[in-house]
Amino acid sequence: xxxxxxxxxxxxxxxxxxxxxxxxxxxxxxxxxxxxxxxxxxxxxxxxxxxxxxxxxxxxxxxxxxxxxxxxxxxxxxxxxxxxxxxxxxxxxxxxxxxxxxxxxxxxxxxxxxx
Amino acid sequence: xxxxxxxxxxxxxxxxxxxxxxxxxxxxxxxxxxxxxxxxxxxxxxxxxxxxxxxxxxxxxxxxxxxxxxxxxxxxxxxxxxxxxxxxxxxxxxxxxxxxxxxxxxxxxxxxxx
Numbered sequence: 181x182x183x184x185x186x187x188x189x190x191x192x193x194x195x196x197x198x199x200x201x202x203x204x205x206x207x208x209x210x211x212x213x214x215x216x217x218x219x220x221x222x223x224x225x226x227x228x229x230x231x232x233x234x235x236x237x238x239x240x241x242x243x244x245x246x247x248x249x250x251x252x253x254x255x256x257x258x259x260x261x262x263x264x265x266x267x268x269x270x271x272x273x274x275x276x277x278x279x280x281x282x283x284x285x286x287x288x289x290x291x292x293x294x295x
Numbered sequence: 296x297x298x299x300x301x302x303x304x305x306x307x308x309x310x311x312x313x314x315x316x317x318x319x320x321x322x323x324x325x326x327x328x329x330x331x332x333x334x335x336x337x338x339x340x341x342x343x344x345x346x347x348x349x350x351x352x353x354x355x356x357x358x359x360x361x362x363x364x365x366x367x368x369x370x371x372x373x374x375x376x377x378x379x380x381x382x383x384x385x386x387x388x389x390x391x392x393x394x395x396x397x398x399x400x401x402x403x404x405x406x407x408x409x
Contacts, residue, residue: 184337222400223385225399280345280350280351282328282342285337287335
């Protein structure tokens with residue numbers, strides 16, 4: 181059974197700090213790893229990672245994947261109160277014989293940025 | 296370009312009742328998936344529809360069923376509701392073109408079962 185473990189589950193930091201969120205996974209027939217940000221209800225897409233060692237960046241956010249050690253990190257620099265959210269990590273596998281397996285999500289990291 | 300829209304946003308049902316949740320896919324997307332998110336948990340895959348057929352299912356009982364219509368909108372039906380069905384139900388659409396897919400999620404329908 182595919183598995184995604186995120187750590188920490190919750191994190192409180194001050195505005196301006198840098199945070200690193202962790203995601204480890206076990207999946208058969210790995211296809212991609214995705215990061216989503218969930219503020220109120222709808223998760224919004226941040227990054228998709230398919231290759232090891234290639235950093236993806238978007239503004240103050242960046243992420244990298246290590247397919248040998250089976251983990252990914254999401255970094256946020258110069259945090260702002262608007263970064264407060266649950267950050268979800270998910271993995272996608274290639275279709276098994278029975279069809280689509282969907283995304284397997286971790287429980288998320290609840291990040292709170294204090295002013 | 297419209298995003299994924301879901302209705303209703305909130306609803307309350309009692310045990311044993313049936314519920315139908317609705318989802319309109321993002322324009323241009325041909326695949327729709329449904330996820331259940333219990334409080335404090337990550338979303339769990341229920342099933343996926345492509346070309347009006349179910350083409351993948353997670354570990355959910357048959358009382359969870361769905362439909363996809365020719366315009367790619369979708370419904371999730373849950374029969375014989377149980378207390379544990381209380382959750383946020385998320386619909387996500389994507390364009391299936393063979394590569395890895397990015398799901399676009401709706402804001403969800405919050406179901407409370409009493």
